[in-house]
Amino acid sequence: xxxxxxxxxxxxxxxxxxxxxxxxxxxxxxxxxxxxxxxxxxxxxxxxxxxxxxxxxxxxxxxxxxxxxxxxxxxxxxxxxxxxxxxxxxxxxxxxxxxxxxxxxxxxxxxxxxxxxxxxxxxxxxxxxxxxxxxxxxxxxxxxxxxxxxxxxxxxxxxxxxxxxxxxxxxxxxxxxxxxxxxxxxxxxxxxxxxxxxxxxxxxxxxxxxxxxxxxxx
Amino acid sequence: xxxxxxxxxxxxxxxxxxxxxxxxxxxxxxxxxxxxxxxxxxxxxxxxxxxxxxxxxxxxxxxxxxxxxxxxxxxxxxxxxxxxxxxxxxxxxxxxxxxxxxxxxxxxxxxxxxxxxxxxxxxxxxxxxxxxxxxxxxxxxxxxxxxxxxxxxxxxxxxxxxxxxxxxxxxxxxxxxxxxxxxxxxxxxxxxxxxxxxxxxxxxxxxxxxxxxxxxxxxxxxxxxxxxxxxxxxxxxxxxxxxxxxxxxxxxxxxxxxxxxxxxxxxxxxxxxxxxxxxxxxxxxxxxxxxxxxxxx
Numbered sequence: 001x002x003x004x005x006x007x008x009x010x011x012x013x014x015x016x017x018x019x020x021x022x023x024x025x026x027x028x029x030x031x032x033x034x035x036x037x038x039x040x041x042x043x044x045x046x047x048x049x050x051x052x053x054x055x056x057x058x059x060x061x062x063x064x065x066x067x068x069x070x071x072x073x074x075x076x077x078x079x080x081x082x083x084x085x086x087x088x089x090x091x092x093x094x095x096x097x098x099x100x101x102x103x104x105x106x107x108x109x110x111x112x113x114x115x116x117x118x119x120x121x122x123x124x125x126x127x128x129x130x131x132x133x134x135x136x137x138x139x140x141x142x143x144x145x146x147x148x149x150x151x152x153x154x155x156x157x158x159x160x161x162x163x164x165x166x167x168x169x170x171x172x173x174x175x176x177x178x179x180x181x182x183x184x185x186x187x188x189x190x191x192x193x194x195x196x197x198x199x200x201x202x203x204x205x206x207x208x209x210x211x212x213x214x215x216x217x218x
Numbered sequence: 219x220x221x222x223x224x225x226x227x228x229x230x231x232x233x234x235x236x237x238x239x240x241x242x243x244x245x246x247x248x249x250x251x252x253x254x255x256x257x258x259x260x261x262x263x264x265x266x267x268x269x270x271x272x273x274x275x276x277x278x279x280x281x282x283x284x285x286x287x288x289x290x291x292x293x294x295x296x297x298x299x300x301x302x303x304x305x306x307x308x309x310x311x312x313x314x315x316x317x318x319x320x321x322x323x324x325x326x327x328x329x330x331x332x333x334x335x336x337x338x339x340x341x342x343x344x345x346x347x348x349x350x351x352x353x354x355x356x357x358x359x360x361x362x363x364x365x366x367x368x369x370x371x372x373x374x375x376x377x378x379x380x381x382x383x384x385x386x387x388x389x390x391x392x393x394x395x396x397x398x399x400x401x402x403x404x405x406x407x408x409x410x411x412x413x414x415x416x417x418x419x420x421x422x423x424x425x426x427x428x429x430x431x432x433x434x435x436x437x438x439x440x441x442x443x444x445x446x447x448x449x450x451x452x453x454x455x456x457x458x459x460x461x462x463x464x465x466x467x468x469x470x471x472x473x474x475x476x477x478x479x480x481x482x483x484x485x486x487x488x489x490x491x492x493x494x495x496x497x498x499x500x501x502x503x504x505x506x507x508x509x510x511x512x513x514x515x
Binding site for chain 2: 018021022023024026027028039042043046047048049050051053054056057068112115116119120122123126127129130131133134188191192193194195197198199200201202203204205206208210211213214215
């Protein structure tokens with residue numbers, strides 16, 4: 001019973017989404033939109049699980065004064081100082097709610113957005129170190145990869161493009177056609193087709209109840 | 219010999235049948251752009267035919283597997299390395315980090331990641347290695363917790379299971395990344411396994427794991443993120459390998475049957491692509507005809 005009910009729900013939900021794709025929405029209504037609304041409502045309820053998980057794990061460390069407890073206390077403080085003013089009705093004060101000028105808005109726009117941007121900006125350094133490792137010309141394949149990468153990177157910058165154009169006016173177009181639009185796209189499409197088929201097969205296995213590991217069953 | 223020849227001819231015959239059915243459908247529609255007034259969207263008949271064919275292939279091979287037919291599945295190095303990576307973690311007394319992607323549970327990549335988590339959790343339970351699973355969405359938290367607990371239960375190691383193995387970390391993409399990166403540098407997990415949907419954080423995670431000296435196994439169906447994982451990880455599962463992983467790790471014939479069905483459809487697609495390329499090269503309008511057959515409207 002513990003296994004059968006989730007499998008039946010998965011089957012019916014999957015079937016409803018498939019039917020929604022083939023049935024005329026003018027006759028049957030927006031089944032897909034309706035299902036997605038249900039999913040959003042369920043996701044809203046599970047948000048509480050997330051909060052409980054964060055508080056339980058971090059509060060225990062703070063209480064026991066474990067290594068790094070101060071950072072965990074800062075996390076809990078940030079969690080509540082962001083969440084509590086956001087759920088208090090804006091009618092109490094313009095500082096509450098999530099409108100422009102509220103505490104939530106300030107915390108999101110200034111500290112949060114800046115910290116996220118900082119993390120994203122660090123990607124440039126990580127790309128440099130990963131590229132250094134990937135492009136070391138140790139084998140024939142790695143050398144080919146290095147040469148292709150150098151050509152593409154030069155082609156992508158105005159100076160490189162003008163150098164290529166000076167050698168031959170058709171050279172930038174040739175790189176675009178054969179390297180980016182040819183070899184690159186062919187490989188990407190191969191991966192995309194394989195991935196799409198794999199995704200469809202997995203979805204089918206889930207709907208038919210063959211694949212149950214995702215719900216903790218074998 | 220005859221059976222082998224028949225097996226080789228079947229995909230071609232099925233392709234001819236599909237093209238014939240789709241062509242009849244195309245001719246039946248006087249105007250492809252005409253509005254559908256019935257209960258069924260006739261403009262999507264081609265998608266229905268392909269769906270039925272795909273389902274039939276999977277069901278057929280699953281039934282064959284159930285009857286006991288031996289199905290060959292090629293070795294996937296990244297998955298062969300999972301047990302070795304967990305064993306290494308046990309020897310070193312360090313944890314195994316598993317990230318089931320950073321997307322919601324309605325993504326099929328996340329479901330594939332959770333299925334693999336179930337298999338990995340069984341191995342960590344067997345070896346009694348600490349497991350850490352940070353997640354970005356509460357729905358994934360609920361599912362992943364259940365998957366891990368069940369795996370420990372199946373292995374009879376519920377006493378080794380800890381409710382905090384699966385943790386909700388942060389809802390924001392880079393806050394999640396910062397937390398996981400911090401964990402990697404502090405705890406230095408012996409093995410990092412990334413399976414699911416990843417985006418801009420893929421390289422941040424994989425490079426940090428590399429700097430922490432962990433064995434890294436990644437799998438994603440996002441073509442844009444694959445080069446990053448290939449550059450920074452020891453093993454990478456590409457596209458369909460991610461979806462095949464759960465079946466592969468299970469070693470269950472019924473699960474492997476689905477993979478064979480998928481392969482049959484892949485053969486048909488390759489034939490259609492080659493045929494389409496020849497037709498487009500030799501005669502443009504004939505190429506358009508085959509691309510219209512497969513266009514989902």
